[in-house]
Amino acid sequence: MLSHRKTLESICIPVGAVLFSLILFGAFCAAAGANPFGVYASIWKAAFGSWSTFQNTLIRASPLMLSALCTALPARLGLVIIGNEGALVVGGLGAVAAGLALSTASPTVVQIGMALAGMVAGGLWIGAVGALRHYRAVNETISSLLMNYIAIALLNHLVGGPMRDPSSLNKPSTYPIAEINMLGTIPGTRIHYGLIYGLVACAIAYFLIQRTTFGFAARTAGGNIRAARIAGLPVGKLTMAICFLAGSCAGLAGMVEVAAVHGRANESLNANYGYGGILVAFIARHNPLAAALVSIMLGGILASGGILQRSHNLPDATVLVFQGLVFLVVLFSESLYGKFAIFKEPIVKAPSAPTVTAVV
Numbered sequence: 001m002l003s004h005r006k007t008l009e010s011i012c013i014p015v016g017a018v019l020f021s022l023i024l025f026g027a028f029c030a031a032a033g034a035n036p037f038g039v040y041a042s043i044w045k046a047a048f049g050s051w052s053t054f055q056n057t058l059i060r061a062s063p064l065m066l067s068a069l070c071t072a073l074p075a076r077l078g079l080v081i082i083g084n085e086g087a088l089v090v091g092g093l094g095a096v097a098a099g100l101a102l103s104t105a106s107p108t109v110v111q112i113g114m115a116l117a118g119m120v121a122g123g124l125w126i127g128a129v130g131a132l133r134h135y136r137a138v139n140e141t142i143s144s145l146l147m148n149y150i151a152i153a154l155l156n157h158l159v160g161g162p163m164r165d166p167s168s169l170n171k172p173s174t175y176p177i178a179e180i181n182m183l184g185t186i187p188g189t190r191i192h193y194g195l196i197y198g199l200v201a202c203a204i205a206y207f208l209i210q211r212t213t214f215g216f217a218a219r220t221a222g223g224n225i226r227a228a229r230i231a232g233l234p235v236g237k238l239t240m241a242i243c244f245l246a247g248s249c250a251g252l253a254g255m256v257e258v259a260a261v262h263g264r265a266n267e268s269l270n271a272n273y274g275y276g277g278i279l280v281a282f283i284a285r286h287n288p289l290a291a292a293l294v295s296i297m298l299g300g301i302l303a304s305g306g307i308l309q310r311s312h313n314l315p316d317a318t319v320l321v322f323q324g325l326v327f328l329v330v331l332f333s334e335s336l337y338g339k340f341a342i343f344k345e346p347i348v349k350a351p352s353a354p355t356v357t358a359v360v
Helices: 004-031 036-048 051-075 084-101 107-136 140-160 194-211 213-223 225-230 235-262 273-283 288-303 305-312 318-336
Strands: none
Touching: 004 036, 004 273, 004 318, 036 051, 036 288, 036 305, 051 084, 051 107, 051 194, 051 235, 051 273, 051 288, 084 107, 084 140, 084 235, 084 273, 107 140, 107 235, 194 213, 194 235, 194 288, 213 225, 213 235, 225 235, 235 273, 273 288, 273 318, 288 318, 305 318
16 A cells, blocks of 8 residues: 555645646746736636536546546556547447447437447457557557557548548538437536546546456556566456557547537547547546546646637647646656655664673
């Protein structure tokens, strides 16, 4: 079990990194001619200022929670996977295909079918990355990054060709999912049920990693893979299972975007939620429960892009600059762990043995 000093360190360093990122972002805004404090106030107002704006934040947080698990789960095994965007895209395509194929079934069956199809598609996509890593020793970071571009190219090909709805002229899209088969909203709100999916997935992932023998084996292999092999742990099976589960979470995020927001697959499915999930996972230190909270924070920042453009004459992509600054500072902060004396355990000296004088 982690000591309270280590726990405090794991909280203070990421929080400090975010605060330092705010300072850098403020300097960027000042250089662009905007008042940094006014920008911060606008971000707060657009993200958390009222119940209406907070709902927009939660809507954007849903796919971030799910896509963050695509990086957080393999990290417990020592893998750095950044193929979240590709898994999300193919998950959305799989969900659309299932939704259209099951269109005559009941709404419950259609929604379950879309969720399963999205999870299987995303799982197989990242599972392929795990297979390349285990069987061919291909670096998982590079292969997962390149597979993002393959997924986006596949999306463009399918929505512009075999799956295209002829009525979608200016923006090629697939045929729409029937309104009755769409994910509804939580009663009394504009928040769709994808938020529930994200929260439940984060809770299950935390339980799986921290409270099961499977999670213990994964963490053991992540700590020392050579020792894990010597101990007889099935490292190959663990790699494939973790990668499939990680991809299935991102694939479910694609299903949520299709079935709750867009209603069909098109270029809007490639909305950078997968890349945002990478940032969430690193800020949360790959903790699934912390990822849920960080997703809400980042969702609020994404929701504020429009107001920064209208109120401060800043480009809508300014929020992407902030994301990039946070990511760089968080990566740098990884080198600070174990460097601060305040977080180190005090060294307790063992009592010296009493001196025995021989009596002659």
